[in-house]
Amino acid sequence: MYVAVKGGEKAIEASHRLLDSARRGDPGVPELSTRQIAEQLGLAVDRVMAEGSLHDRELAALAIKQAQGDLIEAVFLLRAYRTTLPRLGNSEPVDTGRMAIRRRISATFKDLPGGQILGPTYDYTHRLLDFRLADEGGSRDRNPAPEAERGPAAEEPVPRVVDILGREGLIEEESAPETGGAPPADITREPLRFPADRDARLQALARGDEGFLLALGYSTQRGFSNNHPFAGEIRYGAVAVEIVPEELGFAIEIGEIEVTEVQMVNQFTGNARTPPQFTRGYGLVFGHQERKAMSMALVDRALRCAELDEAPASPAQDEEFVLYHSDNVEASGFVQHLKLPHYVDFQSELELLRKLRAEFEDPPAEAAE
Amino acid sequence: MAEDGYNFAYLDEQTKRMIRRAILKAVAIPGYQVPFGSREMPLPYGWGTGGIQVTASIIGRDDTLKVIDQGADDTVNAVSIRKFFARTAGVGTTERTEDATILQTRHRIPETPLGPGQILVYQVPIPEPLRWLEPREAETRKMHALEEYGVMHVRLYEDIARFGHIATSYDYPVRVNGRYLMRPSPIPKFDNPKMDRSPALQLFGAGREKRIYAIPPHTGVRSLDFDDHPFEVQKWEDVCALCGSGESFLDEIVTDDRGGRMFVCSDTDYCGRRREAGHTGPATRDPEGSGA
Secondary structure, eight states: OOOOOOOHHHHHHHHHHHHHHHHHOOTTSOOOOHHHHHHHSHHHHHHHHHHHTOOOHHHHHHHHHHTTTOHHHHHHHHHHHHTTSOOOOOOOOOOGGGOEEEEEEOSSOSSOTTOOBOOSOSTTOOOOOOGGGGSTTTTTTSOOOOHHHHSOOOOSOOOOHHHHHHTTTOBOOOOOOOOTTOOOOOTTTSOOOSSOOHHHHHHHHHTSOHHHHHHHHHHHHTTSSOOOEEEEEEEEEEEEEEEOOTTTOSOEEEEEEEEEEEEEEEOOOOOSSSOSOBEEEEEEEESSOHHHHHHHHHHHHHHTTTTTTOOOOSGGGOHHHHHHHOOHHHHHHHHHGGGSOOHHHHHHHHHHHHHHHHHHHSOOHHHHO | OOOTTSBTTBSOHHHHHHHHHHHHHHHHSTTOOEEOOOOOOSSOTTSSHHHHHHHHHHOOTTOEEEEEETTBSSSHHHHHHHHHHHHHTOOEEOSOGGGOSEEEEESOOOSSOOOTTOEEEEEOSOOOTTTTTOOOHHHHHHHHHTTOOHHHHHHHHHHHHHHSSOOOOBSOOEEETTTEEEOOOSOBGGGHHHHTTOSSEEEEEETTTTEEEEEOTTOOEEEOOBTTBOOOOOOOSSOOTTTOOSSSOEEEEEOSSSSOEEEEESOHHHHHHHHHTTOOOHHHHOTTOOOO
């Protein structure tokens, strides 16, 4: 005889215990520390901080450990924590011109003030598995990092490539938008509205899924809205975060964050109002994430089509398509909610389908005429 | 006792106030989708975050909460959400429909009629009734503003022309108070008539889509139809195998791999209480019965 399935609560608890044991793996293998994750899986930590919209290496490392290395799950953990935090104030805009640079390249000029600094990059590695890393302690006998990399980065401000072009008037001017003193949009507090302003768009892209933005950015290069990009500049390093406490009235530095900034320089033939000039696509991401920052800059430029009088014709130019679907925590939840029971809607569909099938096989009199 | 370290019912009071303001606006404009600053919850989007935020904003220490999913109190997600509130708010919970002051639901309206003072909170995946007809939010908002609902009637008409019926069996569109077209969330159309002039307050929360809407008590809710194709609800040839009810929404249970199946009430509280009162169905009358 049929007995309704009961005991959901017990099943959930048992499932959590199984999960704990799966996460720990073989207890004979030493447990990972969050410190090890923060130090040795730094790029994973960067991604989780960026898409989690929270700059905290320790918490991101904890989220990665708790999520067993599932980075989207880790992003979700970090976001659910972030949402409970009080907002104490807004920082001053960070000045990336004063970045302590660890890496800085331009694909548009061979040499430029401040120089090309290759820094730590996988770009010119040969992708050969390094079996020495498989041995524990195998990285110990490596050559030490070169002095310049280990020492404090240059204190001199390094001018941005786009500012060099700007002096000749060859690239559009970009000034901080007039917000009338209002803080920039925060899509984690106010729902997105369309058409969205660029501040809200950039925030959505900065916390958007890297894979999704990569594919969209790639699509713009393959003809789905080509905007002829050049990597004007990619820089990565530490910038100071400053706030102006009301009782002081002047800016004080509260810490440093590492960011990757990308300025894409895009062709533009001009229109009735504007002479031909270069336009910009902008990417800024926590940590060292060039792939993400470049994709963001490509998509930012594509989304500026309305403002530049370009006819929107491809997915990357479609604001609602891009911004509503770039959030991996939202997407992951909704795709996976299909695992929840749908007995009732399915039953309704079954009943309808049986009725339609019965009529298909034995048409009612008037339909048969 | 509520979990330490978090505010009562998880959300901070500022957030609750923001959500209550959205709810008040929603009640004032029945069926209108109010955008709100939906928070990231510790449960995944698509799993009831909208309903949870609405419940968290209205629940008080004296409330009694019932949570159902597919009509059942014991499905895993209903258990998980009930536990979330027991943990963060320490409120009493119940499975008895008439004992609850707040009922959070996914995909069903209980069979037991709701009374005045009760609040039914729906979890909503996609709040926009025009979404499959027009994917862009900027457009659908305009269509609501202009009361431009002809496309929905055309879609229902096309169903009739093709199949002889309206081929929508759940999430069936309604007009609220003669004005806004509204999506009742994926409840079966069987439940639609229960929304009409209900003495309970009905609140709808869509967390991922960041919208709240409402049907105030005693508000007219009309399922779309045509004069020559009036709205009708599903009917079963079977009765509940356990309690014998011929009036409730039935789930189909596959009992073997030879086509055997039985039907049981989707509302577990309703079915269990009928059985307590002595009602029997085909499976409970015949102890040897396979129920097929």
